[in-house]
Amino acid sequence: MGLIFCLEKTSRDTRARLGKLVTSHGEVSTPVFMPVGTQGTVKAVTPDELTDIGFRLILANMYHLYLRPGPEVIREAGGLHRFMNWPGSILTDSGGYQVFSLSPLRDIVEDGVTFRSHLDGSTHFLTPEKVVETQEALGADIIMPLDECVPYPCEREYVQAAAERTIRWAQRCREAKSREDQALFGIVQGGVYLDLRVKNAQDLVGVGFDGYAVGGLSVGEPAELMYQVLEETVPVLPKDQPRYLMGVGTPDHLIEGVLRGIDMFDCVFPTRVARNGTALTWQGKVVVRNAAFARDFAPLDSECRCYTCSNFSRAYLRHLFKAREILGPRLVTIHNLYFLFELMKKIREAIRMDCLESFRREFYRRYYGTENYPK
Amino acid sequence: MGLIFCLEKTSRDTRARLGKLVTSHGEVSTPVFMPVGTQGTVKAVTPDELTDIGFRLILANMYHLYLRPGPEVIREAGGLHRFMNWPGSILTDSGGYQVFSLSPLRDIVEDGVTFRSHLDGSTHFLTPEKVVETQEALGADIIMPLDECVPYPCEREYVQAAAERTIRWAQRCREAKSREDQALFGIVQGGVYLDLRVKNAQDLVGVGFDGYAVGGLSVGEPAELMYQVLEETVPVLPKDQPRYLMGVGTPDHLIEGVLRGIDMFDCVFPTRVARNGTALTWQGKVVVRNAAFARDFAPLDSECRCYTCSNFSRAYLRHLFKAREILGPRLVTIHNLYFLFELMKKIREAIRMDCLESFRREFYRRYYGTENYPK
Numbered sequence: 001m002g003l004i005f006c007l008e009k010t011s012r013d014t015r016a017r018l019g020k021l022v023t024s025h026g027e028v029s030t031p032v033f034m035p036v037g038t039q040g041t042v043k044a045v046t047p048d049e050l051t052d053i054g055f056r057l058i059l060a061n062m063y064h065l066y067l068r069p070g071p072e073v074i075r076e077a078g079g080l081h082r083f084m085n086w087p088g089s090i091l092t093d094s095g096g097y098q099v100f101s102l103s104p105l106r107d108i109v110e111d112g113v114t115f116r117s118h119l120d121g122s123t124h125f126l127t128p129e130k131v132v133e134t135q136e137a138l139g140a141d142i143i144m145p146l147d148e149c150v151p152y153p154c155e156r157e158y159v160q161a162a163a164e165r166t167i168r169w170a171q172r173c174r175e176a177k178s179r180e181d182q183a184l185f186g187i188v189q190g191g192v193y194l195d196l197r198v199k200n201a202q203d204l205v206g207v208g209f210d211g212y213a214v215g216g217l218s219v220g221e222p223a224e225l226m227y228q229v230l231e232e233t234v235p236v237l238p239k240d241q242p243r244y245l246m247g248v249g250t251p252d253h254l255i256e257g258v259l260r261g262i263d264m265f266d267c268v269f270p271t272r273v274a275r276n277g278t279a280l281t282w283q284g285k286v287v288v289r290n291a292a293f294a295r296d297f298a299p300l301d302s303e304c305r306c307y308t309c310s311n312f313s314r315a316y317l318r319h320l321f322k323a324r325e326i327l328g329p330r331l332v333t334i335h336n337l338y339f340l341f342e343l344m345k346k347i348r349e350a351i352r353m354d355c356l357e358s359f360r361r362e363f364y365r366r367y368y369g370t371e372n373y374p375k
Numbered sequence: 376m377g378l379i380f381c382l383e384k385t386s387r388d389t390r391a392r393l394g395k396l397v398t399s400h401g402e403v404s405t406p407v408f409m410p411v412g413t414q415g416t417v418k419a420v421t422p423d424e425l426t427d428i429g430f431r432l433i434l435a436n437m438y439h440l441y442l443r444p445g446p447e448v449i450r451e452a453g454g455l456h457r458f459m460n461w462p463g464s465i466l467t468d469s470g471g472y473q474v475f476s477l478s479p480l481r482d483i484v485e486d487g488v489t490f491r492s493h494l495d496g497s498t499h500f501l502t503p504e505k506v507v508e509t510q511e512a513l514g515a516d517i518i519m520p521l522d523e524c525v526p527y528p529c530e531r532e533y534v535q536a537a538a539e540r541t542i543r544w545a546q547r548c549r550e551a552k553s554r555e556d557q558a559l560f561g562i563v564q565g566g567v568y569l570d571l572r573v574k575n576a577q578d579l580v581g582v583g584f585d586g587y588a589v590g591g592l593s594v595g596e597p598a599e600l601m602y603q604v605l606e607e608t609v610p611v612l613p614k615d616q617p618r619y620l621m622g623v624g625t626p627d628h629l630i631e632g633v634l635r636g637i638d639m640f641d642c643v644f645p646t647r648v649a650r651n652g653t654a655l656t657w658q659g660k661v662v663v664r665n666a667a668f669a670r671d672f673a674p675l676d677s678e679c680r681c682y683t684c685s686n687f688s689r690a691y692l693r694h695l696f697k698a699r700e701i702l703g704p705r706l707v708t709i710h711n712l713y714f715l716f717e718l719m720k721k722i723r724e725a726i727r728m729d730c731l732e733s734f735r736r737e738f739y740r741r742y743y744g745t746e747n748y749p750k
Contacts, residue, residue: 039694039698039700040691040694040698041695041698041700041702043700043701043702044701044702044705045702046702046705046706047686064698068694068697068698069669069690069693069694069697073669073670073690073694076670076672077672077688077690077691078672083688083690083691083694084691085686085687085691294444294448295448295451297451297452297453311422311460312460313452313458315444315448315452315458316415316452316458316459316460318444319414319415319443319444319448319458320416322443322444323414323415323416323439323443325414325416325418326418326419326701326704326705327416327418327419327420327421329701330419330421330701330705331421
């Protein structure tokens with residue numbers, strides 16, 4: 001097996017846990033946030049800038065890399081790590097979510113899914129076996145099975161059928177898998193129907209995977225429903241294996257996810273808002289173009305020790321965004337990724353010190369300006 | 376005075392020279408190429424990336440910074456060096472060329488020039504005194520006087536009037552200048568009329584400046600005319616002061632300029648073509664999107680030791696450009712700037728070894744694939 005997970009601690013009062021993921025590309029402390037390198041590059045930054053911040057595990061999208069440059073190019077390059085020159089670990093998403101969110105057409109049958117490329121309209125057919133084969137060509141440390149992601153809201157009957165198909169597809173993925181150095185996770189589906197989630201998680205655990213993802217969340221449902229799903233689903237998952245909440249990455253969702261037993265997260269949130277000029281600070285979001293910053297020569301966040309805050313002022317960053325200079329998105333991306341890395345580090349420290357709930361209270365007060373947070 | 380120029384060597388067989396420029400922000404070996412940071416950032420790269428390559432002197436545009444963010448913001452920031460966090464030296468262009476090339480309206484009278492902002496259409500009036508005042512607010516190490524840049528072709532009578540006005544404006548700039556830590560260059564104009572160029576250079580030297588620029592070239596005239604202008608103009612300029620050929624930066628023009636006695640150059644060429652996916656290599660230009668590179672896992676240039684060539688393949692760079700990822704322009708910008716830095720280093724070595732003409736022959740053969748070069 002290509003993945004070792006060491007559970008180091010479980011909180012006394014919550015489900016939060018500390019752990020280590022070990023792949024052939026190194027060690028990662030959990031809970032961990034994975035930056036998203038959709039097309040084989042975390043947008044606007046180099047691999048070096050990611051390792052300088054502290055990241056050792058990133059996500060890439062099979063769907064995008066399958067369409068461009070294609071798995072054969074990456075296989076010939078010696079795998080995705082070498083292609084993009086990333087020395088750390090990689091998790092590749094299976095494409096289930098992208099087929100659901102990006103393709104102008106999709107047709108799901110038992111054997112697999114037909115979809116149209118969002119790039120050129122060409123038609124493709126993905127099966128569970130093809131998804132494993134493609135991810136074996138890419139060579140990520142952790143790979144995901146083909147799943148069917150349903151929208152919110154969605155009728156119970158359809159959700160149930162999709163969740164059951166997801167199990168059958170996951171089983172086929174497990175059978176198709178041939179590389180020993182890659183770990184395969186299962187993906188729990190079931191929408192916001194708590195009993196379907198529980199059943200789906202049980203069935204998936206019955207098949208047996210190297211880790212378990214909770215998918216199909218953060219697709220428009222109220223946060224409270226997402227938290228409920230986690231509260232019901234996570235206890236079904238094996239304690240000694242990693243749990244991954246897919247597509248989640250705002251600070252509140254990260255904290256709430258950790259409190260509910262999640263070990264891994266990924267989201268485009270920090271990098272996407274950075275390119276639009278929104279910086280995350282310990283005092284909340286900052287809109288870099290804000291006219292108030294025209295002559296503000298302080299850093300984005302006076303507490304932050306990232307490269308951007310160590311070297312550049314709000315006034316300069318505002319100028320870069322007003323002038324549409326590439327350096328603007330670059331510098332705010334570095335800052336936002338650093339912020340989320342630090343947030344996860346503080347979360348891990350708080351778990352270690354058994355004070356995650358007081359950390360949460362303080363964080364919500366400063367970042368969101370509220371004393372209210374989910375029960 | 377804010378500038379020391381040490382002439383270290385003049386070639387036996389050509390006018391090429393080796394020197395050192397010393398400002399309060401450090402020392403620069405000449406002949407030197409200055410990357411262009413139009414809006415207070417060399418597009419797509421950080422100051423650190425520039426110093427890592429070896430650059431110690433860059434150019435910024437007064438015209439752009441005057442319009443946005445405005446000189447007062449930069450003065451309050453503590454000057455342009457601090458605003459953009461650039462530890463090296465800066466030369467600011469006066470805006471004469473930008474008024475000529477960017478403004479949708481310009482009206483030149485003896486007192487100065489009225490122009491419309493290319494950003495918002497607002498009307499501005501720049502005088503020689505205002506140009507000095509603005510550049511004193513920016514605080515560059517070397518500043519340029521307001522000049523009138525004429526197009527090519529252009530009637531002799533108009534060229535002469537513009538060149539004479541440029542002298543009077545330069546004199547007013549000299550009188551307006553109040554900071555002792557900034558050097559002021561004169562700009563020779565006169566189009567492609569050799570006698571006008573000579574007269575203009577003589578008059579400018581009569582006024583007396585800290586260095587001399589040759590302006591109004593590389594505006595569409597045949598290269599041979601540019602070389603002729605240099606051959607006639609440069610001998611008029613004082614040997615013990617730096618000579619700067621404005622807006623020039625293709626490899627052939629750099630080599631030919633050095634052979635004709637030029638010490639300093641600037642151009643957007645390497646950074647602009649990089650963003651369009653053209654890389655400069657010792658074997659000539661390379662179009663990164665070229666389909667032939669789809670499975671080419673070699674670096675852009677096997678001789679190059681830049682960050683990009685040390686870490687990424689042609690296939691990956693092609694993928695980044697096809698996928699419109701910011702990292703593509705970033706990495707090719709670094710490569711192209713490194714290439715021009717290395718070219719200037721090789722040129723300096725060749726001058727030191729008295730072999731610049733054989734270097735030129737070899738360079739033209741490999742880069743341009745020709746045995747022909749200007750006499």
